[in-house]
Amino acid sequence: MIDLLATRYAYVLMFVLLGVGLYMMIANENLVKKLIGVNLFQTAIFLFFVSVAYVEGGSSPVVPADSNPGELLVASPLPHVIVLTAIVVGIALTAVGLALIVRIYSEYGTLREDTLREVRSDE
Numbered sequence: 480m481i482d483l484l485a486t487r488y489a490y491v492l493m494f495v496l497l498g499v500g501l502y503m504m505i506a507n508e509n510l511v512k513k514l515i516g517v518n519l520f521q522t523a524i525f526l527f528f529v530s531v532a533y534v535e536g537g538s539s540p541v542v543p544a545d546s547n548p549g550e551l552l553v554a555s556p557l558p559h560v561i562v563l564t565a566i567v568v569g570i571a572l573t574a575v576g577l578a579l580i581v582r583i584y585s586e587y588g589t590l591r592e593d594t595l596r597e598v599r600s601d602e
Contacts, residue, residue, distance in 0.1 A: 489530040496523035510583065510590045514576045521569045525562050532558035 484491055496519050503516025537554035584590055587598050 489526060493523045493526045493530065496520070496526065508592045510580050510592065513592075514573065514580065517576070518569065518573060521565070525565060528558045528562050528565075 500516045500519030500521075500523060503519065504513050507513055507516065532555060534552060534554040537552045540553045540556055580590065583595070587595055589595060589598075
């Protein structure tokens, strides 16, 4: 068991980040903390994609002209490209979320979800 944890530490870190992010999204009433939880959850998914895409002994997918392509062990660049795209989308999501949080705070004066529900039900 210890050997498995020592060799697959990226997966352990991924599950820890996933759990902490999910807990922050569910358990916290503060909207900023919920957004931080979403970012941790996204980071765990990014780490998962990169960990799965890793090829032991693999090289870049650029094949030299004098070699046989069937003999080379290459890593697929597709998961890395997907993660880069997801990072850009995650940054945009965070920016929009923070803008909404600033607007909510200026309108209602609080960031607690339960207080916002009470204020909205009184209107």
